[in-house]
Amino acid sequence: MKQAVLLQPNDLRVVERDVPALAEGEVLVKVTAALLCGTDLRIYTGRKTKNVTLPSVLGHETAGVVVDANGPLPDGVALGNQVCIYPLVPCGECVACRKGHPNICRNRVAFGYQLDGGLSQYVRVPANARQNIVPLPGVSAAEAALVEPLACALNGQNLAKVKGADAILVVGCGPLGLMHIRLAKAQGVPTVIAVDPNEARHEIARASGADLVLVPGDDTPAQVLAATDGGVDVVILAIGRVEALTPYLGILAPGARISAFAGFNSGDVLSIVANDIHYNEYEVVGASSCRLENFHAVADLVTAGKLHVADLVGTQLPLDRVHDALDLVASGKDLRVGVDPWL
Missing domain, CATH: 3.90.180.10 (Medium-chain alcohol dehydrogenases, catalytic domain)
Structure with a gap:
C-alpha cells in the first residue's frame, strides 16, 4: 500500500x-x-x-x-x-x-x-x-x-453556549468559520453575522446561512451592533489572529461569551479589560479538538x-x-x- x-x-x-x-x-x-x-x-x-x-x-x-x-x-x-x-x-x-x-x-x-x-x-x-x-x-x-x-466546531459552540443565543458573530470565513455558521443555524440561532476581509468568501458565507456578511473596517462594529438587540451573545474567533477580536469587544451583549476557537501562534496574548469581564459577566472559553x-x-x-x-x-x-x-x-x-x- x-x-x-x-x-x-x-x-x-x-x-x-x-x-x-x-x-x-x-x-x-x-x-x-x-x-x-x-x-x-x-x-x-x-x-x-x-x-x-x-x-x-x-x-x-x-x-x-x-x-x-x-x-x-x-x-x-x-x-x-x-x-x-x-x-x-x-x-x-x-x-x-x-x-x-x-x-x-x-x-x-x-x-x-x-x-x-x-x-x-x-x-x-x-x-x-x-x-x-x-x-x-x-x-x-x-x-x-x-x-x-465539524465536531470540533460543535464542541466549541457547546462550550460557548451558542444554542439559545440571539445573535453570534463569526470572525473569519475559512472552512471552519463556514462550518460554525452552518452549525449555528442548525442549532436555531436567529442572527448569525460573519466578518472576513476576503470578499470572495462572502457569497458562500451567505449561502451557509449568515444573515449579514461584512468586511472588517472602522464602521463594522457599528453595523454589527445595529443588526442585533444590544450586541452579540457569542463571538467565535475562527481565525488565528488575536487582534481580529479587538474591534468587537465593545459590542458584546451582557453575559456574552468569547470563543478562542482557532489555534494561535505560541505566545499570542488575548487582551480584554478585566473590569469589562467583571461588570458585564463575560465568559472567555477555549476549544480544543x-x-x-x-x-x-x-x-x-x-x-x-x-x-x-x-x-x-x-x-x-x-x-x-x-x-x-x-x-x-x-x-x-x-x-x-x-x-x-x-x-
Missing part, C-alpha cells in the same frame, strides 16, 4: 509499505478520503511538534470503508460500512479525563500524531480505539471526513440531511500529489483540501 510518511519537517515521502497485520481486536479501514487542515500544515513545516512522533503518517480527518477485523466489530459497525474515525485515544486516567475533558487528555495519542493517520491507503485502528469508528452511510467520502472538523459524542452528533446531522456540507469540500488530489495539496492548504484559496489515496 501507499503512505505519505513525514520523516522530519518538510520531508514528506510517498512510500510503499505492507498492509498492516491486525492484532486481536484491531480493525482495518480502507481510506477513501483524508482531508488536510492548518494543523497538518504546521506539523509538516515543524511549527507544531507537541505530541507528534516522527516518522509519522499525517491525517486526522479520515473516512473509509471497514474491510477487515481481528475479532468482533464494534456495535453498529459491519464490514463494508463507510465510516469516519474519531482521532483521539484518551488515557481515561489523567486529571483532564477524570474531570470530564477527555479531548484534552494529558496522555492522549491520536491518529496523524503518534498513530498512522489518513494519508495512506489503509489505516489500522488499534483495539483500544475501536469505539472511535463511527458509521456514516449515504454521503460522499469527503463529506464523511468533514465530520472531524472534540469529543466522541460530538462526532456522533454531527454524523447524525449530516446523514439526516440537517447539515449540508458537500460544497465545503475543496480540491481532492491523489496521494502522489500530497505536496500540492499541502501547498493549496497553505495558500488559503480553497475550501477543505484533501487526498483520495486511490486516485
Whole structure:
C-alpha cells in the first residue's frame, strides 16, 4: 500500500509499505478520503511538534470503508460500512479525563500524531480505539471526513453556549468559520453575522446561512451592533489572529461569551479589560479538538440531511500529489483540501 510518511519537517515521502497485520481486536479501514487542515500544515513545516512522533503518517480527518477485523466489530459497525474515525485515544486516567475533558487528555495519542493517520491507503485502528469508528452511510467520502472538523466546531459552540443565543458573530470565513455558521443555524440561532476581509468568501458565507456578511473596517462594529438587540451573545474567533477580536469587544451583549476557537501562534496574548469581564459577566472559553459524542452528533446531522456540507469540500488530489495539496492548504484559496489515496 501507499503512505505519505513525514520523516522530519518538510520531508514528506510517498512510500510503499505492507498492509498492516491486525492484532486481536484491531480493525482495518480502507481510506477513501483524508482531508488536510492548518494543523497538518504546521506539523509538516515543524511549527507544531507537541505530541507528534516522527516518522509519522499525517491525517486526522479520515473516512473509509471497514474491510477487515481481528475479532468482533464494534456495535453498529459491519464490514463494508463507510465510516469516519474519531482521532483521539484518551488515557481515561489523567486529571483532564477524570474531570470530564477527555479531548484534552494529558496522555492522549491520536491518529496523524503518534498513530498512522489518513494519508495512506489503509489505516489500522488499534483495539483500544475501536469505539472511535463511527458509521456514516449515504454521503460522499469527503463529506464523511468533514465530520472531524465539524465536531470540533460543535464542541466549541457547546462550550460557548451558542444554542439559545440571539445573535453570534463569526470572525473569519475559512472552512471552519463556514462550518460554525452552518452549525449555528442548525442549532436555531436567529442572527448569525460573519466578518472576513476576503470578499470572495462572502457569497458562500451567505449561502451557509449568515444573515449579514461584512468586511472588517472602522464602521463594522457599528453595523454589527445595529443588526442585533444590544450586541452579540457569542463571538467565535475562527481565525488565528488575536487582534481580529479587538474591534468587537465593545459590542458584546451582557453575559456574552468569547470563543478562542482557532489555534494561535505560541505566545499570542488575548487582551480584554478585566473590569469589562467583571461588570458585564463575560465568559472567555477555549476549544480544543472534540469529543466522541460530538462526532456522533454531527454524523447524525449530516446523514439526516440537517447539515449540508458537500460544497465545503475543496480540491481532492491523489496521494502522489500530497505536496500540492499541502501547498493549496497553505495558500488559503480553497475550501477543505484533501487526498483520495486511490486516485
